[in-house]
Amino acid sequence: MMVAIYPGSFDPITYGHMDIAVRAAEVFDKVYVAVVYTKQSKSFWFGTEERLKLCKEALCHIPNVEVISYMGLTVDLAHKLGAQVMVRGLRMGSDFDYECEMALNNRKLAPDVDTIYFMASLEHIYVKSSLLREIADSNGEISHLVPDSVAAALRERINSRV
Numbered sequence: 001m002m003v004a005i006y007p008g009s010f011d012p013i014t015y016g017h018m019d020i021a022v023r024a025a026e027v028f029d030k031v032y033v034a035v036v037y038t039k040q041s042k043s044f045w046f047g048t049e050e051r052l053k054l055c056k057e058a059l060c061h062i063p064n065v066e067v068i069s070y071m072g073l074t075v076d077l078a079h080k081l082g083a084q085v086m087v088r089g090l091r092m093g094s095d096f097d098y099e100c101e102m103a104l105n106n107r108k109l110a111p112d113v114d115t116i117y118f119m120a121s122l123e124h125i126y127v128k129s130s131l132l133r134e135i136a137d138s139n140g141e142i143s144h145l146v147p148d149s150v151a152a153a154l155r156e157r158i159n160s161r162v
């Protein structure tokens with residue numbers, strides 16, 4: 001049985017993340033979407049519980065995907081779950097340097113867990129949580145970037161600040 005984890009911030013989950021999760025679920029027997037727990041030093045827009053909830057809602061239709069949260073090293077989580085593979089998505093070349101560093105560091109820490117990349121689909125290649133937040137913050141159209149539940153959460157988050 002091939003088990004994969006798909007780790008990330010998912011702040012918040014977008015159609016781009018969902019596309020990767022769906023495609024990974026077609027390749028692996030089980031995919032854990034692993035939402036990294038908020039560390040005080042890193043500021044996310046959404047707390048861990050809300051990021052987790054939005055991911056669960058967005059991915060509940062895929063039977064072999066389970067959404068969890070975690071703290072600490074991703075390779076430790078992979079070992080705990082018996083995952084042989086870490087899944088990540090690649091958009092433009094700008095993702096490459098960061099992902100390369102991560103993959104090499106992770107392989108040093110856990111040579112038994114390899115990272116497998118899915119190339120972003122053309123329609124999602126420009127979708128990025130940070131840009132999404134900026135567009136939402138300026139009241140721009142986001143319905144092509146995220147499901148309704150995420151759009152509603154973004155609006156609520158923005159309105160709660162004013």
Ligand code: ADP
Binds near residue numbers: 010011015016088119
């Ligand atoms: P990070 O761990 O850098 O905060 P994210 O949580 O935003 O990353 O994303 C988790 C993974 O999903 C990363 O590998 C990222 O490259 C990938 N990803 C994010 N958005 C997309 C997208 N639109 N298409 C493909 N992959 C994506």
